[in-house]
Amino acid sequence: MVVEAERAPTTPMQVMRRLSGIWVSVVSVLVGLVVWEIVARFFIDPFFLPSVTSIFFGAVELIQRGLLFEHIAISMFRIIVGFALGSVAAIPLGLIIGSYLPVRQLFDPYIHFLRFIPALALTTLFLVWFGVGEVSKVLLVMYSTGFIVVINTATGVVTTHKNKTLAAQTLGATPWQIFWLVTVPAAVPSMYVGMRLALAGSFLVIVAVEMLAAESGLGYLIWTSKLYFRIDWMFVGIFLLGFFGLLTDYAWKMIGRHLLGRYVRETADY
């Protein structure tokens, strides 16, 4: 299986192929940066598109002022805590909703009504309810994470093939055993995918919330850069969002491959 070979390179040939794959990506990024630098220096007004080097010096300046790492840390804290708590609440709920029709009917109207209300629309309300501190921001990330994970988890349960449950019944499994040993593992792939989508969604929410109602974080950095006409700082914020988004997604993919490997075999490959 090709997938298998890529996951665990064993022969020198496979290691080579893997490395050359990484090099293609590295070269692609370097070429991109050089093209950007040239275009920004010679063809476009730096007010609209600053060069890579000036963004870099902008970042150095922010570090010297001692605020950059704080912005990064606080944004990541809000994202990760909100994402983790949201998932912890959503997974059991999704499993129950998927398994028991009465529970589904009980929650369905709320879930399908609320999930169309973006966290952004609730930002001010949450600030009023939960204060201007971290609680309201974490809760907003939880809110946006929760719906995605609940729906994906429940979908995973509902789409578990009937034959698996029937087979377990002919093998003498009790309903409780079927739930834990068949339904839950069978739903892991869609839980995993749901959480990956929710993680990306968390970045979206936190940036918007920080722009609207925060005194710190990468969203705040981007928003305030406007006030100082520092488009290079704005690009630093934008770049860091992309970078940390990529990093957390990569981390999630590695968790999928190494801890959940046998449950999410295909899902964790892209």
Added chain:
Amino acid sequence: MAIQIQHVSFAYDGARSRALVLEDVDLTVADGEFLILLGPSGCGKSTLLRLIAGFDRPTSGNVRMNGNEITGPGKDRGMVFQDLDSALFQWLTVRRNVEFGLRVNHVVDHERKLQSDEALRMVNLSGHEDKLVDELSGGMKQRVQIARMLAMRPEIMLMDEPFAALDAQTRQMLQTQLVSIWSEVKRTAIYVTHDIREALNLGQRVVLMSAGPRANIKHEYDVPLDYPRDQTDPVYIKLLSTLSKDIEEEVTKVWS
């Protein structure tokens, strides 16, 4: 008498005007018998098997096992599904799949190992225990399903076209293997197929069903031949042509 089916009719819930899939089916299956349910596609032979498995309940009539009415699935009746993937637990290794029933029934360690080893040996999967099932070929997947059933030592082995999705060579090999397993374990086997040769290679008795809806049992044929079946035997050839004609009548009914 292992299985006794009396006046069984069946319609799916909510089916239009409760169109009957099966109507007034009577059948008895003897202890230790290898019985084939043969019929054109859509004739309800799988439905009849599901009634014996207890996955569905008859709309009228009853299905009994050793005199007791069947009200649901049970570990005394094992099942092999036609689909290669949907019935296996793809997150488990071959051994864990085979041991699933033993584990949920809290069979002690050494006994469990003994029973799963025996089942794996019978289907020739020894040495593949640690593979995940999606690393296996279609034929091997079906052997895992068979081993998973055998490990539970069910009284009755139900099989729903288990080899229909496989290539001809694999199918023939598995038919031979299945016959030797059946002779070794001496349990009742009820096997659904639409393939006449498969029916004659495996069964001691072939029950031909009429085309649905309102399907019923059309004819029964005894196969008075020793295993492995000699496909050049005049009796085999005679049965093959009789069954072909008989089943063709049913297929024509559906298409005209």
